Amino acid sequence: MNSRRVMRKTRMLGATGTALVAALGAGACYDFDGARQRCSDEGRCEPNVAACTPVPGEDLPDDAFADTDCDGVDGQADAGLFIDPMDGDDDAGVGTRQAPLRTVGRALAMLRERDGGPRHLFLAGGAYDEAGLVLDVPVSLHGGYAGRSGGWRRAANRVAMFDAGTLGLTVQGLQDAGVLMEYVQVSAATAAGPGEPSIAVRMVDSSGVRLRHVTLAAGAGGQGAPGEAGDAGLGGPDGGEGGSGLTGYSDPGQGGTAPLITCPDGIQPTGGSGVMGSSGGNPGRDGGTGGPGETGGAGGAGGEAPDAACSRFECVCNPYPGERGLGGAAGGPGTPGGGGAGMGVLRDGTWVAGQQGEPGGGGTAGSGGGGGGSGGSCRLENTIVAGGGGSGAGGAGGCGGEGGRGGGGGGASISLLLIGSQAAMEEGSVLRTLGGGPGGEGGEGGTGGPGGEGGHGGNGGQVVRDGGVVDGGIIIHRTTGGEGGAGGAGGAGGAG
Structure with missing residues (x-):
């Protein structure tokens, strides 16, 4: 030398x-x-x-924190970028020990711009508030360093902590790139959106990724979306009005037309028909029964035809009105839906809560009201007849309310999500989750439709005629047909 x-x-x-x-x-x-x-x-x-004796070969960061190339740092200083969340500067910093960057995001952007370069990021311990980080360049993350103020000495308790949104870090498209993450903690926040997952690290189309002394902590998944309320049932139409008997004639009134409705489930809770008024001095007719089946309201009885009551100068005959039809029965409520089951699905590069609770059953339709009985008629002197009024038809029953929709599945809590990827969990690595979110509440069942009102009965006809002369006076014949009975109201549909 x-x-x-x-x-x-x-x-x-x-x-x-x-x-x-x-x-x-x-x-x-x-x-x-x-x-x-x-x-x-x-x-x-x-x-x-x-006092340092260099050791041949590359100085890779290791668990002994040994500076084998004697450059003052565990690792090869000129093969990486230095990042310090406290003393770094993304504007003035260049990634050296004395001029470190502040964020990992800036370091990754520099590597993308260079299309290569350093393969190591030396991370000072502390909190990195960086949301949406995407590791898509082949570079390893080494935590544990003291930062610029500490001379970049390394220790196990100086962990680089990433604490951002509900998706902490994404590793994208790194195939056999030799990427290592060590002395790093990635925490995902508890999800707030309906059915949203909390994912600490997501790896997509990547392999050969090693995790050493890494903690991946996912927050709780979000609660499932509430189910939508069921639609209200259709209301039943009103029954038709009964016709009145003609004044001065014997013609009776016509019965009201039965209302027709078809509910979404095919049930037809039709009201009972109104009936024609009586004539010829006969009793009125009974009204029709409401549908469907035995639950419909019964029709009202027809009015009776009494005998005439005569005084010296007047004969009067007023028959009885028809009775009102009975109302239809209300429909029953729907049955609750069952809970959802399943694990969710992977879609568009993430986890999606695909499961959902079953919908509730729809309420049943109310029954139609019975038609009213028609009015009776009276006959005087065999030729003087007043027709009865026609009865009103019963109102149709209301349709049942639709069942509420099932609630959405709760979000998942995933510490490491692998999509077409492979990763090696090495010494000191921990996966933590806080549990999936609860399923959403099922929607309220729709209210049942109201039943239709029964139709009014018609008035009876009226006939007044002169009779013979008695003791110098004229006998008056007066007769009125009985009023038709009103139809019964339809029953309300049951709630979903």
Whole structure:
């Protein structure tokens, strides 16, 4: 070794001359020019560096935190970028130890711009508030460093902690890239959106990724979306009005038309028909029964036809009105839907809560009301007849309300989501989850439709005629047909 060169280097080190002698006495060589350059350019002088003996080969960060290439850091300093969330600067920093960057996002952007370069990111311990990070360049993340103020010394308790949104970090498209993540913690927030997952790390189309001394902590999944309410049932139409008997004639009134409705489930809760008024001095007719089946309201009875009541100068006959039809029965409520089951699905590069609760059953339709009975009629002197009024038809039953829709599935809590990927969990790595979110509440069942009102009965006809002369006076014949009965109201549909 050239003595002049050695002396020159000794002078450059100044206060490190004693250490220099020790190093030379041990037979080791040291890059004094490099040390001086670092001291001059970076402001980092190395008083104890002469005690380091370089080991051949690349200095990769390791669990012993050994500086095997004697450059003052665990790892090869010129093969990586330094990031310090406290003392770094994304604008002025260049990624060296003395001018570190502040965020991993900026470091990744620099690597994308260079289309290659350093394969290591040396991370100072502390909190990195960076949402939506995407690791899509082949670079390893090494936490555990003390940062610029601590001389980038390394220890296991100086973990780089990423705590951002509900998706902490994405590793994208790194096939056999030799990527290592160590002394890093990634925490995902508890999801707030309906059915949203909380995912600490997502790997897509990647392989050969190693996780060592890494904690991946997912928050709780979001609660499932509530189910939509069922639609209300259709209301039943009103029954038709009964016709009135004609005044001065014997013609009876016509019965009201039965209303027709078909519910979505095919049931027809039709109201009972109104019936024609009586004539010829006969009793009124009974109204029709409401549908469907035995639950429909019964029709009202027809009015009776009494005998005439005569005084000296007047004969009167007023038959009885028809009875009102009975109302239809209300429909029953629907049955609750069953809970959802399943694990969700992978879609569009993430987990989706595909499961859903079953819908509730629809309510049943109410029954139609019965038609009213028609009014009776009266006959005087065999020729004087007033027709009865026609009865009103029963109102149709309301349709049942639709069942509520099932609630959505709760979101998942996933510490590591692998989509077309492979990762190796190595020493000291931990996966934590807080549990999936609860399923959403089922929707309220729709209200049942109201039943239709029964139709009004018609008035009876009226006939007034002169009779014979009695004791110098004229006998008046007066007869009125009975009123038709009103139809019964339809029953309301059951709630979903």
